[in-house]
Amino acid sequence: MSTIFQHLILNVDDDEGSRYAKTKIFERAGYRVLEAATGADTLRLVQEQQPHLVLLDIGLPDISGIEICRLIKKNPATEHMMVLQVSASCVRPHERAMGLDGGADVYLSEPVEAEELIGAAKALLRLYDREQESRVLLKELTERERFIKSLVDAAPSTVYLYDLREQRNLYTNARSGATLGYAADELQFVGRETLQSWIHPDDRPLVMGQLAQLPDQADGQVLEFECRVQHRSKEWRWFLCRNVVFSRDAAGQPWQILGTALDITDRKERDAVLRRGKELQSLLLEISRVILEMPVDRAAWTRAIYEKVAPHLDLDLCLNFLVDQKTKGLQLLVGLGVPDALAWKAERLDPAQAFCGSVLERGTSVVADAEVIATDPRGQFVREIGGKAYACHPLKANSGEILGTLSFGTSRRERFTEEEIGFFQTLCHLVALAWERHSVSSALGESEMRLKAIVESALDGIITINDQGTIHSVNPAVGRLFGYPSDALLGRHIAMLMPSSYSTEESGQRSNESVVKGLNREMLGVRKDQSSFPVELAISENHLDDAVTYTLLLRDITERKKVQEQARQWTTELEQRVSERTEELLQSRTRLRALASELTLIEQRERQRLATELHDYLAQLLVFGRMKLSQARRGNLGPATTLVKELDDMLDEALTYTRSLVAQLSPPVLREFGLVVAIKWLAEQMRRHEMTVTVQCEADLAPVREDQAVLIFQSARELLINVSKHARTPRASISVWIENGMLHLCVGDEGVGFDQASTTNIAAPMFGLFSIRERMEALGGRMVIESAPGCGTKITLVVPYAMALVETDSHRTEQEWPASGSSEASVVPATTALAASPMSESVHSSRTRVLLVDDHAMLRQGVRTVLEGYPDIEVVGEANNGEQALLLAQSLQPKICIMDINMPGMDGIEATRRLKIEQPETLVIGLSVHNDWQIEEAMRNAGAVSFLPKDAAIEQLHETIQIALRSTARTA
Known part of the structure; x- marks a missing residue:
C-alpha cells in the first residue's frame, strides 16, 4: 500500500458526471486524482504535475484524446507516463487500434466496470514502476561504464581487448594515441598480421611463444613480457606487456585476451645510460691508476689512455697536441690512427684550418658529427683520414692556461653521444691535471734550487730561529755583517747579535707571546768586536708540521741613515722654498685672473663700440644710399637702370653683412632686452649652423648686470659653437634659472661626448672650456662639466646672481619730462x-x-x-x-x-x-x-x-x- 499513495492519476473527461464517478472510484482505491475537462488543461497539467497515469477520454471538445496521447508520448519529458484511454463512442476494432497506435498503453470501451478500471490502472502502474526501476538501473550502468572508460583512458598504459577467434583487436583505450601514434578507432579492427608486423623481428618469437602459453594459464594469471613495437613514426619503442584471459568458450579455451602495454622506452634508455655511466666511470678509475703508476712521459700516457678507451668507445683516431710556449702554436705529440701517407700533414697541421686551432683560440671543446665534418672547412684533415665523428678538447691548467689539445675520432659512427662527450671532457681534465702536476713538480725542484742560490748570494742577512730564539740557519751575509763565521752562530741564541737592552725586550715579548712579525723595524746589531750598527729587521712566522719557526731578514742601513739625515735637511729647506713660491704663484694667479677678466670686459666694450659705430654710421649711410637709389629708380634712368640695380644689390649685401657683423660683435638684443631674450635670439641664430636649440628660462628672471650678462652670453655662444663643431648632433638645449642666489646657465646635447680628463690639457682643443672656466671663476662662480664618450655633454655655468640697476635716465616718469618749448x-x-x-x-x-x-x-x-x-x-x-x-x-x-x-x-x-x-x-x-x-x-x-x-x-x-x-x- 505504500506505493499506491505515491501514484498520481490525471482523470480527463469533458462529461462532468462521468469524470466525477471515475474520480471517486480511484480515490476510494487510495490514489491521488487530478481532473481536466479539455485537451489544453490536460497538456498543461501533464507538464506541471507529472502524473503517473493519464485516464484519457477520446471525445474532448477542443483536442481529440488520440492527439493528446500522441503529444504526451512524443514529448521526452512525458513519454514515460502511462495512458489509459476510454471511450463510449469509439468502440469498433479499427478505432481501438487507432488509439493504441496513437500511443495508448490500454484502450477500454465504456461502460466499464469499476473493478476492471481499477485492475487496468494497477497493471499499468506496476508496469510504470518497473520501467522506472529499469531507468534507474540503466543510468547506474551508464555512469559505471563512463567511470570505467574514464579510468581506462586515464591509465598510463595502452589497454586492449583482443579476440582470438576473429584474430583482430576489439577495443583500445585513448592512451594508444600517445604510445603508438594511432587513434583508438584506427586500432579497433587491426588484425593479427598487422600487429605482428609492428613487433620487432627479433622479438616476434618471444611474443608468439608467450601467447602460446595462454591456454595453460589460469583465470586471473598474468602473462608478462617485454618487446619492441614500431611507433607510427617508424621509431622502435620498448613496451612492458601484461595479458590475462578475459573470456573462454564452452570448451574452456581462451576466447578473448585483455591486456596492457606500458611504454618503458625512457626507462630502458635511463638504464642503458646508467650502465654506460658505470662502465665509463670504471674506465676513468683505471686510467687514473695507469697514469699514477707509469713514469712521467706525456706521450706514453696518451698511448696508454687510447689503448684503454678505444675498445669501449669504438675509436680509431687519437691526436694529442702541445702548445709551444714560444710560438703559441700547436706541436704534435701523439698521432694514433693516422695513415702513414698523411702523417706529415698531422705534424704540419695549420691550426687556423683545423678544429684543434679553434679549441686553442676559444678555449672550448669542438664536437663534430658526420655532417659538420663533411661541410666545415676545418674538418678537411679529419675527412682525409676517414673520420665521421670527432671530438677535440682543451687541456686546461687550473689557472685557465691551455697546455694542449686531445682529440678522439671514429670512422664507424656518425656522432658521439652526450655521455661519451662528457667522458671525453672528464678524461681531458684528468690528463691536464697530470700534466700540470708534472709541471709543478719540475718547477718546484727548480724553484728550490733558485731559492737556495738566492739565499746564498743575498746581500741581506737571513736567519731562522725556533720559538726559543735558537739559531737554526744563517746565510753567508750574516757572517759578513756581524763578523762571525757562519758555523759559529748555529745553535747559539739570537740575543748574542743584539745589545743587552734589545735582547731583554725580545725575551719579554716571547714570554708574552707578542712577537712583532711582518713589519720592518729598526734596531741596533752588535758585531763580534762589540761595535754596534743600525739594521732593519723583518720577521715572518713559519709553520712546518707542528713546529713554529721565525725567519729574520736583516739589512745594514748605516749608509741609509746618513742619506736620510741629509735628505731631511734638504726637505726642510725645500718645503720652505716651495711655500714661498706657492704664495707668490697664488698672488700672481689672482692678479692674472683679474687682468683676464678686465681684458674680457674691455674686449666686450670695444666690441660694443665697434658695433655702435657700424650701426650709427655705416649702416645708416647704407640705408640712406638705398633710399637715394630708390628715389632715382622712380624716374626714367635709361641705360643707367642696370647699373643702379647692381649698385642697389651691392648696398643690400653690404647692409646685410653689416647687420651680421654688428650681431656678432655685440648683439643689439643683449643691450636692448637683456640676457634671456639674447639667449633666445642666439638659439635662432644657430640655425645657420644647422642646429636646433631649445631654450628654457624662468619667466620671472630679473635683468642681469651688463658685465655679467655679456660674459655669460659670450660663453654660451662659444659652448653652442663647440656643440656644432664637435658633438655630431643637430640638437642642443639651453636652460637658465636662479637657485640659492646663483645664476645657472646649462648647455646640453646628446652627442658623442668626450673624456673629461682631456680638459685638463690646455694645449688641446679643449682650451676654450679652460678659458670659460677662468671667466666664471673670475666672477666668483664655477663651471661644471658632465660628459662621457657616447653619453652626450652637459656644461653648467654658475655665477653669483647680480641684478641690473634701473637706468632712470632713459625711463623717467611723466613729471620729469621737459615742458613744451624746451631747448x-x-x-x-x-x-x-x-x-x-x-x-x-x-x-x-x-x-x-x-x-x-x-x-x-x-x-x-x-x-x-x-x-x-x-x-x-x-x-x-x-x-x-x-x-x-x-x-x-x-x-x-x-x-x-x-x-x-x-x-x-x-x-x-x-x-x-x-x-x-x-x-x-x-x-x-x-x-x-x-x-x-x-x-x-x-x-x-x-x-x-x-x-x-x-x-x-x-x-x-x-x-x-x-x-x-x-x-x-x-x-x-
Whole structure:
C-alpha cells in the first residue's frame, strides 16, 4: 500500500458526471486524482504535475484524446507516463487500434466496470514502476561504464581487448594515441598480421611463444613480457606487456585476451645510460691508476689512455697536441690512427684550418658529427683520414692556461653521444691535471734550487730561529755583517747579535707571546768586536708540521741613515722654498685672473663700440644710399637702370653683412632686452649652423648686470659653437634659472661626448672650456662639466646672481619730462609754423600729419624726401631722440609717428610706450636697421602698428601708412 499513495492519476473527461464517478472510484482505491475537462488543461497539467497515469477520454471538445496521447508520448519529458484511454463512442476494432497506435498503453470501451478500471490502472502502474526501476538501473550502468572508460583512458598504459577467434583487436583505450601514434578507432579492427608486423623481428618469437602459453594459464594469471613495437613514426619503442584471459568458450579455451602495454622506452634508455655511466666511470678509475703508476712521459700516457678507451668507445683516431710556449702554436705529440701517407700533414697541421686551432683560440671543446665534418672547412684533415665523428678538447691548467689539445675520432659512427662527450671532457681534465702536476713538480725542484742560490748570494742577512730564539740557519751575509763565521752562530741564541737592552725586550715579548712579525723595524746589531750598527729587521712566522719557526731578514742601513739625515735637511729647506713660491704663484694667479677678466670686459666694450659705430654710421649711410637709389629708380634712368640695380644689390649685401657683423660683435638684443631674450635670439641664430636649440628660462628672471650678462652670453655662444663643431648632433638645449642666489646657465646635447680628463690639457682643443672656466671663476662662480664618450655633454655655468640697476635716465616718469618749448626739442621752421597755426591745420586737414623720429639727420632727410613725394602726406616735424618725440607729439598732434628704435637717451620702444599712453590716437610705425623679430615684437608690444627695416622704408613706408590708416578707420 505504500506505493499506491505515491501514484498520481490525471482523470480527463469533458462529461462532468462521468469524470466525477471515475474520480471517486480511484480515490476510494487510495490514489491521488487530478481532473481536466479539455485537451489544453490536460497538456498543461501533464507538464506541471507529472502524473503517473493519464485516464484519457477520446471525445474532448477542443483536442481529440488520440492527439493528446500522441503529444504526451512524443514529448521526452512525458513519454514515460502511462495512458489509459476510454471511450463510449469509439468502440469498433479499427478505432481501438487507432488509439493504441496513437500511443495508448490500454484502450477500454465504456461502460466499464469499476473493478476492471481499477485492475487496468494497477497493471499499468506496476508496469510504470518497473520501467522506472529499469531507468534507474540503466543510468547506474551508464555512469559505471563512463567511470570505467574514464579510468581506462586515464591509465598510463595502452589497454586492449583482443579476440582470438576473429584474430583482430576489439577495443583500445585513448592512451594508444600517445604510445603508438594511432587513434583508438584506427586500432579497433587491426588484425593479427598487422600487429605482428609492428613487433620487432627479433622479438616476434618471444611474443608468439608467450601467447602460446595462454591456454595453460589460469583465470586471473598474468602473462608478462617485454618487446619492441614500431611507433607510427617508424621509431622502435620498448613496451612492458601484461595479458590475462578475459573470456573462454564452452570448451574452456581462451576466447578473448585483455591486456596492457606500458611504454618503458625512457626507462630502458635511463638504464642503458646508467650502465654506460658505470662502465665509463670504471674506465676513468683505471686510467687514473695507469697514469699514477707509469713514469712521467706525456706521450706514453696518451698511448696508454687510447689503448684503454678505444675498445669501449669504438675509436680509431687519437691526436694529442702541445702548445709551444714560444710560438703559441700547436706541436704534435701523439698521432694514433693516422695513415702513414698523411702523417706529415698531422705534424704540419695549420691550426687556423683545423678544429684543434679553434679549441686553442676559444678555449672550448669542438664536437663534430658526420655532417659538420663533411661541410666545415676545418674538418678537411679529419675527412682525409676517414673520420665521421670527432671530438677535440682543451687541456686546461687550473689557472685557465691551455697546455694542449686531445682529440678522439671514429670512422664507424656518425656522432658521439652526450655521455661519451662528457667522458671525453672528464678524461681531458684528468690528463691536464697530470700534466700540470708534472709541471709543478719540475718547477718546484727548480724553484728550490733558485731559492737556495738566492739565499746564498743575498746581500741581506737571513736567519731562522725556533720559538726559543735558537739559531737554526744563517746565510753567508750574516757572517759578513756581524763578523762571525757562519758555523759559529748555529745553535747559539739570537740575543748574542743584539745589545743587552734589545735582547731583554725580545725575551719579554716571547714570554708574552707578542712577537712583532711582518713589519720592518729598526734596531741596533752588535758585531763580534762589540761595535754596534743600525739594521732593519723583518720577521715572518713559519709553520712546518707542528713546529713554529721565525725567519729574520736583516739589512745594514748605516749608509741609509746618513742619506736620510741629509735628505731631511734638504726637505726642510725645500718645503720652505716651495711655500714661498706657492704664495707668490697664488698672488700672481689672482692678479692674472683679474687682468683676464678686465681684458674680457674691455674686449666686450670695444666690441660694443665697434658695433655702435657700424650701426650709427655705416649702416645708416647704407640705408640712406638705398633710399637715394630708390628715389632715382622712380624716374626714367635709361641705360643707367642696370647699373643702379647692381649698385642697389651691392648696398643690400653690404647692409646685410653689416647687420651680421654688428650681431656678432655685440648683439643689439643683449643691450636692448637683456640676457634671456639674447639667449633666445642666439638659439635662432644657430640655425645657420644647422642646429636646433631649445631654450628654457624662468619667466620671472630679473635683468642681469651688463658685465655679467655679456660674459655669460659670450660663453654660451662659444659652448653652442663647440656643440656644432664637435658633438655630431643637430640638437642642443639651453636652460637658465636662479637657485640659492646663483645664476645657472646649462648647455646640453646628446652627442658623442668626450673624456673629461682631456680638459685638463690646455694645449688641446679643449682650451676654450679652460678659458670659460677662468671667466666664471673670475666672477666668483664655477663651471661644471658632465660628459662621457657616447653619453652626450652637459656644461653648467654658475655665477653669483647680480641684478641690473634701473637706468632712470632713459625711463623717467611723466613729471620729469621737459615742458613744451624746451631747448631739447627741435622742429624745422615750416613744421613749427604749421603746428602753431590752427588755420594751417584746417587747410591741410585732408593730408596725413607725420612726425619723423631718428637720431640721424641724414636718415630723417631721406625719409622726409620720400614722404614729401606723396600728396597725401605732410611731414610736420622731426625729432632726434625719444624725449624730443614726446614733446613734439604733444604740440604737433601728428596722426603718424615714424619711430627709430636705437636712439640715445630714451630709445624708440620706451618712447612708443609713453606716446601711446599720452596720445593713443597717434599711430606709430617702427624703423630699424636691424630686422630681428625680438625688436619687432618689443615694438609692437609697446603699441606700434607696424615695423619696417630702414632699407625697406622707401618702397613700403607709404603703403604701410595707408594700411595703418585704413585699419584704424575700420576699427573706428
